[in-house]
Structures are given as structure tokens and as C-alpha cells.
Amino acid sequence: MFDDPRITAVGLLVEAHAGLSARFAAQFEEHGLSPVEFEVLTRLARSPGNQLRMTDLAAQTSLSTSGVTRVVDRMERDGLLARRACPSDRRSSFAVVTASGLQRLDETLPGHLRIIEQWFTGQLDPEALAALLDGLRRVRDAVHPGATAGSTGSTPDWDGAADAS
Amino acid sequence: MFDDPRITAVGLLVEAHAGLSARFAAQFEEHGLSPVEFEVLTRLARSPGNQLRMTDLAAQTSLSTSGVTRVVDRMERDGLLARRACPSDRRSSFAVVTASGLQRLDETLPGHLRIIEQWFTGQLDPEALAALLDGLRRVRDAVHPGATAGSTGSTPDWDGAADAS
């Protein structure tokens, strides 16, 4: 019963993910970042003006809004981000990447890409990689609506702005 | 820079994993189990005598030994497990699955398998699935046998870390 191929399949996905996550985390740590902090930094850096409203940031990450409040607290304390009032809605505030945050990201990204290549994409020849990604994409598309539990019902235009694909 | 195909590839893996994990967690919860508890239960149930020493259990899961102590505490309190003294080594103790624990697992597993099929393996035709699993296996093999966790030499203590489920 435990060697059911379905269990095995999940095991492979989970272990590949865990193994890669550990490599990533180790490299992030070399640059003084946690995985969430890296994620926050990239989401903001790819947004217009290097900023997002707290709620939108929460929607794009694996965090709840309270989680975002706290991560932004820490990163603001460390000088990577700043809060900026929203002119059109006084309830809202933006999280903006500071120059220091952008620099940190610049220092971190090349190594991150290198690691992805070394342990993931570079492990397979192009067709095998394409097949893998194709399979992942189909699973992702099937399972995505509602991924990351946090967000409550509405999913306005949850475009998954993330990793287009 | 952010639409680099390597970033996209990681995004697919992460989102597929997160989405599946969320489905799993929801079904586990219907049976009063957390993802870690399910993992612990399966690891024990597939071991001879439905038991493992605490350390071995920790090695087979995503948890540290102190994490295992606490999960076993909770599950013992809930009647799913019991601790049993090790006859040959009085420092050691076994975690054993109780009848109630086995029953809980029996109730949970069929639905779990159904969900894997529904959202993962059943989303792809056999060759595509085989290709996906083959790719995952290669990545897993590359990244898993933590030969040396850190090239920096720090963290001599391979601890897995990463995120569970």
C-alpha cells in the first residue's frame, strides 16, 4: 500500500522541492535573506515603481496580510524596504524597495540563478526539461485556483503575476 | 531579468507543490490530522512493528529530533501513538502506532490517494507522467544525497530545514 505509484510520485515532487528549497535557503542566507524576504524583494522589484500595496503583496506571496505586515516590519528595520503612504487611499500603504534592498537583490540573484541551473534546469537535457516543465505546468494549472491558502474568497485578478508561463 | 526561464521553472515547481500541499492538507484536516502527523503515521506504519526510534523517525521526516518529540507528544495525547521503552538501550524509546492510529490512517489514505490521482497523476497521460516523474527523479537524486550541504563550510550540521509537507 505504501509503495503505491501515486505515493511515490508525490514523494518525488516533495523531495525535489525540499532539496531545492534547502539549496536556495543556504544561498539566501549567505546574503542575509530568508526565503520569504527574497520572495518579497523580487515581487516588489518587478512591480512598477518597485512598490506594492501591502494587500497586493500578500496576494502575490505565500503570506497572509498579517504575515506581510511582519515581514515588512523586519525588512524595514533592516533597511531593505520602506513604507510609503498611499495618496489616494489613506488606509493603504505601499512597501517600497530601498536602494539598499535593490542592491541586496542584485547581489543575490546571480547566485540564485546559478544554483537553479546547477541543481535543476541543468540536470536535464532540453527536451526532458521541457517535458518536466510541461507536466508541472499542467498540474499547477489544475491546482492553482486557491493555492496558498491565506487569501480569503475573492481573487480579483489574481493573475499569478508571479511566474508567467 | 525576472522572466528568466530558470525563475519560471522554479515558479512552476513551487506552485505545483504548494497547490498540491494545500489540497492534501485540507483532506488531512477532514480526518483531524496535520500534514506532519500524516507523515509520521505513514513512516511508522510502514516500519517493522509499526514503530521506530525517535531519532530514526526524525531522520525519515522533515523534522528535527526536538520537533519529533513534540509531534509525538501531541499524537500520544490524541491516542494515535504510544511511546515504548527500548529494551536494548535505555536512552532510546520507540514511537508505536496504536490501533486507533492505524485506523485513522486507514480512514485517511484512500481519500489521499484519490486526491493525488485527481490533481496530479490523473492530469497527465501515461507518457507525460512518466516524463515528469523521470525529470523529478533526476532532480531529486541530484539534490537529495546531501553530500556536503554547504560549499561555504558553514552548517556542518545537516539538518534538512526547508519546509515540510
Added chain:
DNA sequence: GCCCAATGACTGCCGAAGCAACTATAAGCA
């Protein structure tokens, strides 16, 4: 304009899990 529901952010409180320190055994060695 006024009231009330909806929304954005933050805080109190809690559980989960890791590291480091501690206790108790066990094993190695003189």
C-alpha cells in the same frame, strides 16, 4: 450630508518548530 457595510493595515494571542543546553545512558580506552 449621514449612516452603515466593506476594506486595508495592524496587534494580541496562539501553535509549530528549530537551536542550544541539559540529563541519562552507552561505549571506548587506559
Added chain:
DNA sequence: TGCTTATAGTTGCTTCGGCAGTCATTGGGC
């Protein structure tokens, strides 16, 4: 045998993150 080191498990302290509750603001209905 007695001493030293390693190992198994637990516990203290801390960080992280979620939920639910709170406060300020907004916008719709009248």
C-alpha cells in the same frame, strides 16, 4: 575498573506565521 566522550531524548527560549479582533478610512444607499 574508572574516566572520557558520544549519543538519545527532552526542555527552555526564540522566531515565524496564522487567525481573529480592532481601528481608521472609504464608498454606497438614502
